[in-house]
Amino acid sequence: MKILILVFLVGIYQVTAETHSLKYFVTESSQVPDFPEFVVVGMVDDVQIVHYDGNTTEAVPKQDWMKEVIDDDPEYFKRSTNIFIKEQQTFKDNIEVLKQRFNQTGDVHIYQVMYGCEWDDETDKVNGYRQYGYDGEDFIALDLKTETWIAAEPQAVFTKQKWDNDKARTAYLKYYHTQICPEWLKKYVNYGRSSLMRKDLPSVSLLQKTSSSPVTCHATGFYPDRADLFWRKDGEELYEDVDRGKILPNHDGTFQMSVDLKISSIAPEDWKKYDCVFQLSGVKDDIITKLDKSVIRTNEGSSGFRVAAVVVGLLVLIAGITAAVKYADISGRKYKSVSPASSTSDTSTSSAEDLDPKKKISGEQEKMLKN
Template structure:
C-alpha cells in the first residue's frame, strides 16, 4: 500500500470546525460506460475536482481550483499521475478481497481518510477507514499507528500492512503535519472566492391562493445554510416542510421551505423567511406579503381548449343524429 495525499474537503470555511477528507472508490465489476475507479474532492459538500478511470484526467471544478492548477502545473500533473497509480493499486486490492471473500459480481472498495481541526479549541485528529461493499473493513488506529479490523477475512491484510513500518512512518508524517497543511491551504484559497460571492436570491412562490407559500432560496454556497420561517419574529417549528437541498450548475445550492398557513393567518400576523449563515454579513429576510408572492398565471389556452372540446362533442352528436 502506498501513501497518496490528495482529494481534500474543507468543511465550513467560516465555522470554527474544519474537516479535510479524501474519498476514493473502485468497483470490481461495472456496467458499460461506468468508470471502475473514481475520486472526488469536495469543499463543504461542493465538488472542487474530479477524476475517473475513463477520462484518466484530473479536472478542477471551481475557479479558484483552476487557478491553483494553472499556477502549479507540475504539482497538478503529479496529482493526476498519483490517481492513475492509485487506480492500479485499488484494482489489485479489490481482486484480492474478492478472492478472500469468494465473491463475484458487483463489488466496491472505498477508502476515506483525512483530518479535522477545531479552530477554537485547537483540537485535531485524523481518520483512515477502508470499506468493502459499504461495510467497515479496516481502519487505522492513529494513537498506536496500527491497523485493526472487525472482519476475520481481513486479518492477513492487516498483518501485512502493520509489518510495513516505512509506510506507517509516512502515514504518521501525513497525519502529523501534511493533512493540516493542505487543509489550511485550501481554506485560504477558497475563502477569497467566497467573500466575493453574490448573496443568495430569495423568492416567495405559490401555485395558487390555496397552496402553501414556498420560500425558495438559490445561489448559496454552503449546504448547511439555515433557511427558516418566523412568525412575528419568533422561530417556527410546525406548519413547515423543508425540501431537499439541490445543486446548481455553477456549484451553488438551492432549497425550498414551504409554509402551510392559511392566507387569513399570514395577513393577520407577520411571517418572514430568513436565510442565515456565518459567511453572510447579516441574515437575508423576506417578509410575506401579497405583493411579494409570485404565482403561476394560467394562460388563455385552458378555456380555449375546453371550448374546442365542447364544440367537437356537439359536432359529433349532431353528425350521429343526422
C-alpha cells in the same frame, strides 16, 4: 408581461471563522455501466479541485485557481497522474480480494476510500480521518488517537491485524493527516481564497400554487452550500407541517433550496406568527421573510407566477440532474458515514494525499492480501 418576485437581502453581514476541509475520494467499481472503473476526486471545502479517472488516465484541475499550483510546481499534475495510475492497479486488486472475502463473484461492486483533514482557521486546530468502504458499507477506518484500525466487518479483521502490526505505516499516516494534509489544505485555501471564502446571499421569495396549497419559501443564488432554510412560529423552528427540500446547484455555481409550510390549519390572524429563516455558514445575520399574503406569488389570477413557477421548476430539474451527475462523478454510488483513506489494496495508502512535492509516496503499501 412582468414577473414579480419579492427579494429580501441583508445588506451588511459579518464573516466568522470557518473550518476548512481537504478530502480525497477514491473509487474502484466493478461492472458499473458507463462509469470509469477507477475515479479519484479531490475536494477543498466540498469544491472539486482535481479529477482523475481510468479512462483518461490524467489528473486535471477543476478550478481555475488550481492552475496557480502549476505556476509554483510545474510537475504537480504530472506527479499526481503517476501516483493515480499506480493506485489504479492496487484498487483493482483490492476489489477482487474483497469479492473473495465476501464470497461474491460478478455483479456491481464498489470499493471506496475517503481520507483527508480539517483545519480551523481561527484556533489552528487540525483533525484527520481515513476510512474505507465496500458496497456502501463501512469496512475499516483508522483511529488516529489510538493509532489502531477499527474493523467494521468480520471480513476486515485480517486487514486490521495486518495494518495494526505495520507500526511504521501507521506512524506515517498519522504524520500525513496531522501535518502534510493540513499544510496542503492551507495552501489550497490561500490559492482559492477569493472563490472559496466568498459569501453570496440569496434572493428569497414565497410561492404558492393556490390559496390552499402549502407556501414554498425558496432561496436561490447563495454560496457556499453550507446553509439552512426553515420555518418558525413565534421564533421557534417548526418540525411539523413542513417539507424541507435538498440543497441543489444552480448552473452558475451557486445553490438553491426550498421548504414548504402547510397552511391549511393556520388561522388568518396567526399568519403574523410565522416566518421563513435563511442562514448561511460564516454569515452572522439571518434573512427573515414574514409569512404575508401580500408578498406571496400565487397561481390564482397571475399568469406571471405561472411563468415564474415554470422557471423555478426547470431550475430545480436542471439542478437535480446536475447534482446527480456531480455526485456520480465523486463516488458513483451512495457512501455512508465516510471519513478518509487513500490507496487500497489490502488497504492501501497513497493517492492524492501524496501530492507533497518534497516527498515521494508510493501507493503499494495498501494491498489487502488474501488469507
